[in-house]
Amino acid sequence: MGFPTSDVLAAHGKWMYFSGFADELRERHPELASRVHFNSGGPLLYVKVMLSGESGVALAITRMGTIDALTLITPELGSLPSVWAPGTPREVLVDALAAHATARLAGEPVPSPWRWNQSERSDVTDLADLLAGSGVTVRRVVAGNRWFAYGAPLAPRVGIVEGARGDLVEAELGGGVIVRASLMPRLGWLLHHHAADPSGAWGRIDLGVALWGRSRPTPGLPVTEADVQRIAELIAGGPAKWSEDILHAPVGWSAPPPPFGYHLGDAVLAQLPLLGFRDLGPGDEEVLARSGTYHVLWRAGRDRNLSKPELERLNGVAAAAGSDRPKRLILVTDGRLSKPAAAFADQARAFVFHADPETGRLEAANPLAREAMPPWDDPRKHDPEPW
Structure with a gap:
């Protein structure tokens, strides 16, 4: 007797998942137990909480483009489903399905946080x-x-x-x-x-x-x-x-590249204040910008990644630049950071930005700096389409 194929094993795994899901739903929410229906015969496996007639709130695994998603489907026409990652704990999805079904049975809005x-x-x-x-x-x-x-x-x-x-x-x-x-x-x-x-x-x-x-x-x-x-x-x-x-x-x-190049200090002062660095002023030969909080330094390194020891040294220079208290480091470079250097920058609460050699545009080089960047997406790109 041959070993079951991968397709057979996958189908059996899905059947076991939904069978267990239905059992857990009845156990965690006994008030809904009589309404729970497991469509065990396929071809689409799902667990539904029946509301009235054939309508209900169901959980299924659906294919959306190239992605399989755990999908909570409601009976309202024209509504988008609630989708969850495949690794979502089963008890979370059980409670989500129960919350949506209970609200509809009571004629009430879905409670927070499930409504979101x-x-x-x-x-x-x-x-x-x-x-x-x-x-x-x-x-x-x-x-x-x-x-x-x-x-x-x-x-x-x-x-x-x-x-x-x-x-x-x-x-x-x-x-x-x-x-x-x-x-x-x-x-x-x-x-x-x-x-x-x-x-x-x-x-x-x-x-x-x-x-x-x-x-x-x-x-x-x-x-x-x-x-x-x-x-x-x-x-x-x-x-x-x-x-x-x-x-x-x-x-x-x-912005397109400036026709005659750019001044790095001007590029820094044109961008960093828009990110929330509010106490920056024009710098000099030593620093790119003046600040009571930060020491803003330039470091060339286009041909190599900046190492952790070098970043530690620059962070020490920044700290020593403060008179009443240590200053924090803002580093602008045309190079990149090694992973250990990026981790140290986060630990030291230092912001590191990569300056594009052609435009002077600043990009985040460590996770802390990335948090300070503005959104980069078009919010209308993911709008629902008309029914």
């Missing part, structure tokens, strides 16, 4: 709740579950938000203005707005000034200093609350 396709309450789900409660349209919430569906309801596609963008809430205000509040692991809260104009650029809102009337020299607002309620009120208030000194100029990162 998330399994745990967090600062970003709290912000989404506050925005929705004030009448703001919440477009997307990204935290533990970073997968989402977009496109046509009958042929949806899967989008995946990279971890480098942090957790986020994306909301839409009147006039097509989109606001994205991001919660970064190291920098805390960042707030950007995307205006409905031909530039297609994201602008940075200085949360320190907007909320507390004072600017911080470092990008972001630490969670310990943030008030989610006030952030929600700021967003809901719309652009009228964002005066010119709060709203940074749009950050355009795709």
Whole structure:
């Protein structure tokens, strides 16, 4: 007798998964047990909680383009499904299916955080709740579950938000203005707005000034200093609350090369303040820019990666440049970082940027610097398509 083929084993594995899913759903939510239906005969395996007639809320594995996604399908016509990564714990999906079914049976809205396709309450789900409660349209919430569906309801596609963008809430205000509040692991809260104009650029809102009337020299607002309620009120208030000194100029990162070259110090001063480095001024032969917080240095290294020992030395130079307290390092280079150097830069809370030799455009060279960068995507790219 031959060993089963891979197709047979895969089919059996899916059958076992959904059989176990149905059993766990009945066990964890006995109030729904009589409504649980396992479509064991295929060809599409799914577990459904029956609502009325043949309608229900179901979980299936669906193919979206080239990706298999765990998909929670609701009975509303024209709605996009909730999608989850294949490695999502089964109990999370069991509770998600139960939350959607229970809400529909009771005629109530799906509770948070499940309404945002998330399994745990967090600062970003709290912000989404506050925005929705004030009448703001919440477009997307990204935290533990970073997968989402977009496109046509009958042929949806899967989008995946990279971890480098942090957790986020994306909301839409009147006039097509989109606001994205991001919660970064190291920098805390960042707030950007995307205006409905031909530039297609994201602008940075200085949360320190907007909320507390004072600017911080470092990008972001630490969670310990943030008030989610006030952030929600700021967003809901719309652009009228964002005066010119709060709203940074749009950050355009795709400018053509200047015809006669560029001055590196000018390039730094044209870009870093837009990222939230607010105390920079013109430098001299020693430093690219003056700052009470940072020591801003240039290091050539196009032909090699900067090593950890070299970055440690430069970080020591930056620290010694402070009079009352050590300064932090901002390093601009035309080279790249080794992995150990990038890890040390994060540990030392140093920002390292690569300067494009032709344009002077700055790119993040370590994860901490990457957190400070503006969004680079078109928020309309993943809009739902009409039913």
